[in-house]
Amino acid sequence: MKQKLLNYSNSMRVLQLIDSLQIGGAERTAVNYANYLVNDIEASFICASRKEGPLKQEIKPGIGYLFLNRKKVLDFKAVNKLHSFIKKNQIDIVHAHSTSYFFASLLKLRNRNVSIIWHDHNGNRILVSKSKNRVLIYCSYFFSKIITVNNDLKNWAEINTHCKKVYYLSNFSVLKKEEKQVTHLKGEAGKRLICVANLRHPKNHIFLFQVFKEVSKLIDGWSLHLVGKDFDDAYSNELKGYIREHNLNNIFFYGQIKDIHYVLNQSDIGVLTSSSEGFPLTLLEYGLAKLPVIATNVGYCNHAIRNENEGTLVEVDIKEFSKALLNYINNYDLRKSHGSMLYRNIATNYNVEKNIKALISIYEE
Numbered sequence: 001m002k003q004k005l006l007n008y009s010n011s012m013r014v015l016q017l018i019d020s021l022q023i024g025g026a027e028r029t030a031v032n033y034a035n036y037l038v039n040d041i042e043a044s045f046i047c048a049s050r051k052e053g054p055l056k057q058e059i060k061p062g063i064g065y066l067f068l069n070r071k072k073v074l075d076f077k078a079v080n081k082l083h084s085f086i087k088k089n090q091i092d093i094v095h096a097h098s099t100s101y102f103f104a105s106l107l108k109l110r111n112r113n114v115s116i117i118w119h120d121h122n123g124n125r126i127l128v129s130k131s132k133n134r135v136l137i138y139c140s141y142f143f144s145k146i147i148t149v150n151n152d153l154k155n156w157a158e159i160n161t162h163c164k165k166v167y168y169l170s171n172f173s174v175l176k177k178e179e180k181q182v183t184h185l186k187g188e189a190g191k192r193l194i195c196v197a198n199l200r201h202p203k204n205h206i207f208l209f210q211v212f213k214e215v216s217k218l219i220d221g222w223s224l225h226l227v228g229k230d231f232d233d234a235y236s237n238e239l240k241g242y243i244r245e246h247n248l249n250n251i252f253f254y255g256q257i258k259d260i261h262y263v264l265n266q267s268d269i270g271v272l273t274s275s276s277e278g279f280p281l282t283l284l285e286y287g288l289a290k291l292p293v294i295a296t297n298v299g300y301c302n303h304a305i306r307n308e309n310e311g312t313l314v315e316v317d318i319k320e321f322s323k324a325l326l327n328y329i330n331n332y333d334l335r336k337s338h339g340s341m342l343y344r345n346i347a348t349n350y351n352v353e354k355n356i357k358a359l360i361s362i363y364e365e
Helices: 027-039 054-058 077-089 098-110 123-127 132-140 151-160 205-216 233-246 260-265 281-288 318-329 330-351 350-365
Strands: 013-020 042-051 064-067 093-097 115-120 147-149 166-168 191-194 221-228 251-255 267-272 293-296 312-314
Touching: 013 027, 013 077, 013 098, 027 042, 027 054, 027 093, 027 115, 027 166, 027 267, 027 281, 027 350, 054 147, 064 318, 077 098, 077 123, 093 098, 093 132, 098 115, 123 151, 123 233, 132 151, 147 151, 147 260, 151 166, 191 205, 191 260, 205 233, 205 318, 221 260, 260 281, 281 330, 293 318, 293 330, 312 318, 318 330
Parallel strands: 013 042, 013 093, 042 064, 093 115, 115 147, 147 166, 191 221, 191 267, 221 251, 267 293, 293 312
Antiparallel strands: none
């Protein structure tokens, strides 16, 4: 029997806490951490507090899983259920992602021995008033450490929260070939734009549609493909109304999908038009698929696309974005070159091994 090394990382038992397992950046990060930590620590767990979702199927065997089915904000039955699970499995650290910080704080009141690490993925946080973050700021009394996806969020947390240990840790992504390839993109092959982003306001889809409308006047045959959860809300209705009003028949919605690798391989240019970002996993996925990318220069997009050889960053300006898009559409060799250079950056600097090693160092410190 192989003897386990007696160091802290090998004895750690860590649970990733997330509100749901719907497809999103924070959710995918939580699942990735649970999956890839399992080889380096004693035990890895993940808990979805409110909803399950497609990402549940990506949780690897050997990962402890708990679903709480929490129905309300102050659900003490769910708190007690998680407390019992943590006690039974001797979990040391709860790594709470995004809005799960409040539920983690309730858990801390029930179990003072567990360490709460909160992971902030919300790049928009620095743009809203301190009063709108007052619940978070109060809950930060219960955090042992905070991890942020960019340095702007790190600076904000250091100034505004009560937690003294704050770390920046870049995102990472994994893009694997799926066994089931079921999402076949519409439109003409070789002329497809892809945007992977849930239908939320910060993703700024209306701006993307305005750009596509202008570009469509100058080129023929290109189509725009939207991948991401449709919440069937006012924002979604606004997007679909704009498409009908302007007869943009070459825009297609696919909702949440499981075969992102297959879809990206059918695409020719990746776009992201967010008005705010943390560190978008979408750009990392585009890079691993070797797509040329145009993105708005927000958040840490400029860390994925560091220079003009790795892609194109523009301001939220219709003319500027349209010009950049036409430049790619009319220059196949440039697209291939930028896609290859972006891949090299992402594969080298945002890989699993480097990120997990840094995360464990944060846990251990």
